[in-house]
Structure formats: C-alpha cells, structure tokens
Amino acid sequence: MLRGVLEWLDDRTGVVTGVRHFLDEDIPASSGWHQVFGSIAMFGFLVQAVTGILLALNYAPTAGEAYYSLKYIVMEVTGGRLIRQLHHWGASLMIVIVALHMIQVFIWGGYKKPREATWIVGVVLLLMTLGYGLTGYLLPWDNRAYWGTVVATQIAASAPGAGPYIARLMGVVDGAIGSVTFARFYAIHVLLLPPATMALMLLHVFLVRRHGVAPLPGDEVLPKKKFYPGQVFKDTLAIFVYFAILYTLAVVARVPLERMADPTDTSYIPRPDWYFLFLFQLLKLFPGSLEMIGSIVLPTLAIIALFAAPFIDRSKMVMVRQRGFAMGLVLLAAAAWGSLTYAAVAGTPKSAHSEYDATLVEPWQHLTPKELLKPDAQAPDFAKLAARTYAKSGCTVCHVANGEGGKMGPPLNGIMFRRDRAWLEAHFIEPQKMVPGSTMPPYKFAPPEMAAMLDWLLKLPPD
Ligand code: HEC
Known part of the structure; x- marks a missing residue:
C-alpha cells in the first residue's frame, strides 16, 4: 500500500x-x-523560524506595546517564557554554529576553486545572521534593547559619507531612536531577512551539491562514500546534541526583561549582546x-x-595538517x-539596571501604600510595617509611590537605580547633608522601621 502511494506520488511529482x-x-x-x-x-x-512565529502570535509590534506584550508572553502565555528563551538562546547559538562552520571550511580550505561562490x-x-542579532535586539523594547540599539545606530551613523543617510534610513533623529526605528x-x-535567508540557504546548498563536498588530496584513490546513511546519521546526532544544549539553556538560563525603554535614563550603561562586545571594546582602543x-x-x-579569502589564497587543496598558516590565522582571530x-x-x-528583571517583580510590589494598609493585603510583613511608617510620617504629602x-x-x-541603602539611610537622618538645600524633614526611625522602609523603597518597581 505504502509502496503504491509512493509510486503514485513519484510518478506525479x-x-x-x-x-x-x-x-x-x-x-x-x-x-x-x-x-x-x-x-x-x-x-x-528552523528553530528560530518556528519560535519566531510563535512569538509573533502574541507580540504587538509597536514601540511601547512591544514591551507589554512580551511581558504578557513570558508571564501569562503557556510556555511563553520557554519560547522566548529558545528564540533568544537559539540566536546566540546560531552565531556559534555559523562561526564553527566557517572556521571548519576555512581550515580545510573548502573555499578554494571552484567553490569560491559557495564561500x-x-x-x-x-x-x-548578525543582522538578525542587531535588529532583534531592539524588539523587547526594554532599557537594554533601547540603549544597546542607540549605541549601534550611533556607530553606523558615524560612517564617513554614508553616515547621515544610514541614520535617516534607520529612523534616527538627533541620535534618538523611536517608533520609526522600531518599525x-x-x-x-x-519580513526582509527570513525570505532572503531561505533563498540564499537554498543557493548555498545548491552550490555545495553542484561542486560536491570538497575532497582532500588522496580522496581520488579511495572509494567514495554516500551521504546516506553515514553522514546523515552524524548530522542527525549532532542536531540532537545541539538541540539538547539549546533546550537546557532555554530552561535554565533566564533572559531578563528589564524595565520599559526609558530615553531619559542617561545613566544606563548600554551593553550589546556577547558576540558584539568585542566591537565595543575595539571602540575604546581608538579614542577621539x-x-x-x-x-x-x-x-x-x-x-x-x-x-576575498578565496582570491587571496589560490593554492591547491592540501591535507589539513599542512594548513598551519590558516590555523594560525584562526587562532589569532580567536585570541583577539x-x-x-x-x-x-x-x-x-x-x-x-542590568540586574533588574520586570518579570521577577511580585504583584504586591505594585500596591500603593494605602492598599498595603488594608488588613487583607497580600504582602510581606516588612512592606506593611513600611506602609504604616510611611503613612504615620506623612511621606504621601510630598512623594508619589x-x-x-x-x-x-x-x-x-x-529609587533602586538612583540610590543605595546606605545613602537612603543617611538621607533620612539628615536630608540636607546628602542633598544640600533639601526641603525634606529629617526622620529618626526605630531600627526595624528603618529596615522595613529601606527594604520596601528598594523594591518599588521603576515602571
Ligand atoms: C515636605 C515634603 C517631604 C516629605 C514629608 C518627605 N519628603 Fe522625601 N523628599 C522631599 C524632597 C523635596 C526631596 C528631594 C530633595 C532630596 O533628595 O532631599 C525628597 C527626597 C526623598 C528621597 C530621595 C529621592 C531621590 O530620588 O533621590 C527619598 C527616598 C525620600 N525623599 C523618601 C521620603 C520618605 C520615605 C518620606 C516619609 C518618611 C519622605 N521622603 C518625606 C520632600 C519630602
């Protein structure tokens, strides 16, 4: 029966x-x-495509909304956090795999004639792949995304000649990014990268097939192997190992969602993803x-x-152990x-900022001081003590919490981003000593009240 179906299918297609x-x-x-x-x-x-589509099903692709929808995805959607973390770590591992693939081809000399076009x-x-990383970095629209992208666009905009045009293309106005950049x-x-990737991947595989896998000297006298089953087995097993690593990372390694992008927060220290960090450092080596x-x-x-690699190195294929220079280059690049x-x-x-994770904030941290005072408030004792002290001291008259x-x-x-515990305590005892001219009255709290107040203040979420 199956044979019949297959024959029918083969005959028609x-x-x-x-x-x-x-x-x-x-x-x-x-x-x-x-x-x-x-x-x-x-x-x-494939993993990125599938997880990307799953994310898109619940993601609101506009600046601002993006942040809340992602928060919804990781906190409410079934398996949402896992999907996001698969997509995040999948992107990182993709860089690793693509690099390893290129290093292998480079060391073996697989780019040589007639495989220049494949390379x-x-x-x-x-x-x-790097383009995905750069554009995807902005999409959570949290502070990390925002400031990381500000730096990236600034670098692109500094290019001689083309800089201003690139900036305009990216929707950058006076060094600031916004809805246009996001869109x-x-x-x-x-929309652009995925179809382009698929087309180029097909072309890449077609070219590999057209010229065959690069043989080494001596292969011509040995019997050829078939792709199936030997190499197919190796590829499949490697894919399993890869997925096991990716899945473990996605389950174990938390990807934070910081507070929402805040363009006024100039104290934020921008940080790109790990694979772009070296560029950051490179910039520091060339000041001014x-x-x-x-x-x-x-x-x-x-x-x-x-x-240009295939055109610079035009020598014949040799055994891998004779490719000392190529290996040296790879080692040098890796060391750098x-x-x-x-x-x-x-x-x-x-x-x-980088330690703040909006998804770790518990509901009680969003309660107003008045709500904390209600007898049935779901909150830890120190927060209730702090709320009592807060009400007793009349802080509400002057401050929003x-x-x-x-x-x-x-x-x-x-306040957690602006002040630390010691500063806050000293400020309560004598505000004018910490902020000259301050109109805030001094407070002498008993130690438990002081501790509760500081704990609670430092847990007030920024958003
Ligand atoms: C009369 C108004 C007033 C009252 C009452 C008051 N504050 Fe203040 N507070 C201020 C002003 C004005 C500042 C800004 C100057 C400064 O930092 O001292 C300030 C600053 C602060 C800061 C530092 C904020 C920052 O971003 O640096 C904290 C924390 C603070 N107040 C907490 C409290 C708490 C808790 C209470 C109640 C125990 C309280 N304040 C009562 C007026 C007040």
Whole structure:
C-alpha cells in the first residue's frame, strides 16, 4: 500500500526520486564529523523560524506595546517564557554554529576553486545572521534593547559619507531612536531577512551539491562514500546534541526583561549582546578622532578579507595538517576576539539596571501604600510595617509611590537605580547633608522601621 502511494506520488511529482537522489549523493572518503555544522545551522534557522512565529502570535509590534506584550508572553502565555528563551538562546547559538562552520571550511580550505561562490554566499549568510542579532535586539523594547540599539545606530551613523543617510534610513533623529526605528528593525527582522535567508540557504546548498563536498588530496584513490546513511546519521546526532544544549539553556538560563525603554535614563550603561562586545571594546582602543578606525575601518576590512579569502589564497587543496598558516590565522582571530570580549566583560561596571528583571517583580510590589494598609493585603510583613511608617510620617504629602501621592518631592519608584541603602539611610537622618538645600524633614526611625522602609523603597518597581 505504502509502496503504491509512493509510486503514485513519484510518478506525479518526482519527489521520491528527488529525495533519493539527494541522499545518494557521493561524498569524499575524508568527509565526516567535521562537516556537521552546516546541517546544524540549517536546523538552527528552523528553530528560530518556528519560535519566531510563535512569538509573533502574541507580540504587538509597536514601540511601547512591544514591551507589554512580551511581558504578557513570558508571564501569562503557556510556555511563553520557554519560547522566548529558545528564540533568544537559539540566536546566540546560531552565531556559534555559523562561526564553527566557517572556521571548519576555512581550515580545510573548502573555499578554494571552484567553490569560491559557495564561500561568498556563506559570508553573506553570516552577515545576515548578525543582522538578525542587531535588529532583534531592539524588539523587547526594554532599557537594554533601547540603549544597546542607540549605541549601534550611533556607530553606523558615524560612517564617513554614508553616515547621515544610514541614520535617516534607520529612523534616527538627533541620535534618538523611536517608533520609526522600531518599525524598520521589525520589518527587516521578520519580513526582509527570513525570505532572503531561505533563498540564499537554498543557493548555498545548491552550490555545495553542484561542486560536491570538497575532497582532500588522496580522496581520488579511495572509494567514495554516500551521504546516506553515514553522514546523515552524524548530522542527525549532532542536531540532537545541539538541540539538547539549546533546550537546557532555554530552561535554565533566564533572559531578563528589564524595565520599559526609558530615553531619559542617561545613566544606563548600554551593553550589546556577547558576540558584539568585542566591537565595543575595539571602540575604546581608538579614542577621539581615531574612533572611526575601530567602528568602521577595521570591521569593513575584516568583512572584505572574508569575501576575498578565496582570491587571496589560490593554492591547491592540501591535507589539513599542512594548513598551519590558516590555523594560525584562526587562532589569532580567536585570541583577539577572546581577549577583547574578556576585557569588555571585565571593564563594564555592573549596573543595577542590568540586574533588574520586570518579570521577577511580585504583584504586591505594585500596591500603593494605602492598599498595603488594608488588613487583607497580600504582602510581606516588612512592606506593611513600611506602609504604616510611611503613612504615620506623612511621606504621601510630598512623594508619589506606585502612582499615589503629592508632587513636592521626586517620585520614589525606581529609587533602586538612583540610590543605595546606605545613602537612603543617611538621607533620612539628615536630608540636607546628602542633598544640600533639601526641603525634606529629617526622620529618626526605630531600627526595624528603618529596615522595613529601606527594604520596601528598594523594591518599588521603576515602571
Ligand atoms: C515636605 C515634603 C517631604 C516629605 C514629608 C518627605 N519628603 Fe522625601 N523628599 C522631599 C524632597 C523635596 C526631596 C528631594 C530633595 C532630596 O533628595 O532631599 C525628597 C527626597 C526623598 C528621597 C530621595 C529621592 C531621590 O530620588 O533621590 C527619598 C527616598 C525620600 N525623599 C523618601 C521620603 C520618605 C520615605 C518620606 C516619609 C518618611 C519622605 N521622603 C518625606 C520632600 C519630602
């Protein structure tokens, strides 16, 4: 019966013969485990497509709304957090896999004649992978997304000649980003890049098939292998391992959602995703008027060198162990990338913002002082004690907390980003000593009340 169906299908469409032809492809005797990365990258793309579509089903793609819908996804939607974290870590791992794939091809010399075009398409695919990272970074519309993108757009806008035009294309006005930038990045991320990636991936695979997997010297005298079953098994197993790693990361490693993008929060320390950190550090090495070297010149040269690799190295294929120079280059690049990334991580001051995770805020933290005082309020004791002290001391007259109170003093929400515990305590005892000219009266709280007040204040969410 099955055979009959397959024969019918093949007769009408040729799909069975096509698949068989695809699997029966000859591959050189030297092929093996080192060639699994291309297949993993295709699988990784599939994961991003599926999780991306699932996210889009609940995501409101406009600046502002985006933040609340993502919050809804991770807090309310069944499996929402897992989907988001799969998409986030899938993107990171994609960079790793694409890099490993390219390193393998580079060390083996797989880009050589007649496979130059395959390599060039691959470099374009790498740039597109980075493009996903750049545009996707903005989409949560939290502070991290906002400020990270501000820096990225500033770098692009500093390009000599084309800078102002790039800035306009990205909807950047006076260095600030907004709804237009958001719309453009979203459109690139979901409308432009995916079909382009699919087309180029097809072309890439077609070219690999057209020229065959790159043979090494000696392969011509050895019997050829078939793609199926040996290499298919290796690829499949590698994909399983990849997915196991991705799934574990998505379950274990939390991706924070910080507070909503706040363009006035200039104290925020922007941080790009880990794979772009080295660029950040590179910028620091070229201060002032030299900045262009780090931001534009060196990256451009690196991309040109990647494209030109097959034309610079025109020698014949040799055994891998004779590719000492290529290996040296890879090691050098890895060492440069590694040390720049390390320096960036070590050199960035830890900001309170980056530790704030809006999805970790509990409902009681949003209660107004009055609501906290209700007998049936669901809140920890210290918060209730703080609310009693707060009411007794008349703080409401001058301060807003969770939307309630007077405007004589600054709103207290988000105080965690401006002040620390010691400062707050000293400020209560003698406001004028901490803020000269302050009109706030001093308060001498008993130790438990002071502790409760500080605990509660530092838990007032910024949004
Ligand atoms: C008479 C009005 C008034 C009252 C009452 C008052 N404050 Fe203030 N508060 C101010 C003013 C004005 C400032 C800004 C100057 C300063 O930082 O001292 C301020 C500053 C603060 C700050 C620092 C805010 C920041 O962003 O730096 C905190 C925290 C604070 N008040 C908490 C309280 C609490 C808690 C109470 C009640 C125990 C209280 N205040 C009572 C007027 C008041």
